[in-house]
Each structure stands twice: as structure tokens, then as C-alpha cells.
Amino acid sequence: MTPERESGRDRTPSGATAATRHRPRLDQPRPPRRRLLPEWDPEAFARLSERIARFxxxxxxxxxxxxxxxxxxxxxxxxxxDLRWDNYPFIFLTLMLSLQASYAAPLILLAQNRQDDRDRVNLEQDRKQNERSIADTEYLTREIAALRIGLGEVATRDWIRSELQDLVKELDDRRDGHSGRDPHDSHVVFPAERPHGRDVDDR
Structure with missing residues (x-):
């Protein structure tokens, strides 16, 4: 047996038919098919149409x-x-102008569609930017409100003075009660009563 037959026998398993031998493998990409129509880049064609439309x-x-x-x-x-190619009524000129118009209209529409796509993308980006700006504004508003509430609870100098005066008065009253003196004695430094609601006014 020749080496060519042995190598062919090694490549083709026993019992394999012609259909199984020519079956394409699934682990390999398929070869590209031949197309009758020419291929072009849509993006490049769109850019060319925009240039023509602008012109x-x-x-x-x-x-x-x-x-x-x-x-x-x-x-x-x-x-x-003998040198004329389009005598009156200039039928060939009319045909050329009609051909130009028939090509110009689709090119202008294609350029408008491309511009609409760009406008849609820009509007979407503007909408997202506005949403982020609104979220930032709401966050800053909440922070400012929290700061105002926190500042409303901060003790002021007048409020601390009034609290210290009340504390001194209470200590004097307790001392006078233990010593048997009159709580309304003239030796009391602070007045006996203070108007209610002073906390609110002092703040």
C-alpha cells in the first residue's frame, strides 16, 4: 500500500460517505460569500451626501x-x-437638469436624516445633563436646609446668659431655703421672676 493511500485513509475515517467528508466544520468561520452588488461604507457615503447637500x-x-x-x-x-450638440428646444439640457434634481433630492433627504440623528443624540445628552443638574440642585437645597436647621439649634450668647442667670437664681433660692432667709430678700442679685418665653426671644 502506498503512502498516499495510507495518509488518505488516516484523514478519512472508515464508513464515511462523500456527504460527511464535504460537510463544513462548525469550529471554523464560513468563507465570505461573493456579492453581486458593490459594497460601500455607509458613513463615508453619508458624509459625502452632506457635503453635496451643503454645496x-x-x-x-x-x-x-x-x-x-x-x-x-x-x-x-x-x-x-456642426459643433452643436443640443439644438433648440434644448431637450438634452432639460434631461440633464431633471437628472440633477432627481439625485439632489435624495442626497438632501439623506443629509437631513443624518442631521436629525445628530440632533437626537444632542437632545438626549442635554436631557441627561439637565437631569444631573436638577439632582445636584436638589442635593444642594437639602444640604442648605439641613444647615439652616442646624444653625437654628445653635445656642446664642443671649440664650446662654439667660440660662446661667436662671441657674444662679435657682442656686440662690436653694441656699436661702436652707438658711431660712426670705427668698425675696434684697440681697438676691437676679430678679425673682422672668417673663415666660424668654428662650424663644433670646434665640
């Missing part, structure tokens, strides 16, 4: 188009008959 919307295009039409008409009127 069509400028005064330069109108000026050049006017120059070409006037030159076309004048040449086909005053040029020698």
Missing part, C-alpha cells in the same frame, strides 16, 4: 449652475451647426 444650498452652486446653463444655451445657438 447645493450655497450661492456658489447657483452662480456656477447659471453660468453653465447660459454657456450651454449660447453655444447651441451661436456655434456652428
Amino acid at each position: 447645493l444650498g450655497t450661492g456658489r452652486f447657483i452662480v456656477w449652475m447659471t453660468i453653465v446653463i447660459v454657456a450651454w444655451v449660447l453655444w447651441n445657438i451661436f456655434a456652428p451647426r
